[in-house]
Amino acid sequence: MNAKDKATGKENKITIKANGGLSEEEIKKMEEDAEKHAEEDKKLKELVDAKNMAEAMIHSVEKSMKDHGDALSKEEKDKIDSSIKDLQEALKTDNKDEIEAKNKALAEASQKLGEKVYAEQQAKQQAQGAPQGENEEKTVDADVVDAEFEEVKDEKKESKSDK
Numbered sequence: 001m002n003a004k005d006k007a008t009g010k011e012n013k014i015t016i017k018a019n020g021g022l023s024e025e026e027i028k029k030m031e032e033d034a035e036k037h038a039e040e041d042k043k044l045k046e047l048v049d050a051k052n053m054a055e056a057m058i059h060s061v062e063k064s065m066k067d068h069g070d071a072l073s074k075e076e077k078d079k080i081d082s083s084i085k086d087l088q089e090a091l092k093t094d095n096k097d098e099i100e101a102k103n104k105a106l107a108e109a110s111q112k113l114g115e116k117v118y119a120e121q122q123a124k125q126q127a128q129g130a131p132q133g134e135n136e137e138k139t140v141d142a143d144v145v146d147a148e149f150e151e152v153k154d155e156k157k158e159s160k161s162d163k
Helices: 024-036 038-071 074-091 096-109 111-135 155-162
Strands: 002-004 011-013
Touching: 024 038, 038 074, 038 096, 038 111, 074 096, 074 111, 096 111
Parallel strands: none
Antiparallel strands: 002 011
């Protein structure tokens, strides 16, 4: 590419070369590496997914404990706290099976909490729902009048469109 400044007469030349492409050999090597590591990648993804699910479970249970923990007995709270600690310890390892087992144990331990939260919400809805249910259907007892109408066309507009 050439560029020339007409006022000063200076000229610049630029040559652009494509040198970022991969050769066929490099592409094949990359594909082979990807195939070799596919199983490792799959296992790593499963581990990361298990850790993410466990962390989400811990967060959810801790939040529920904070909001509704007073509905549980001390024994139930201790069991949930113990399960959380076990899962947090398992998260420090890269053992997917252990993480999944501890996650399941926490889910089972926190099931009572979920049941109590659900029962509490149902009770609130029923307590609030009774007065609202009576007022849900409202009808208007106004006089309804049927009316007929006739469309009137403007003669000025019709006469302009006829021309």
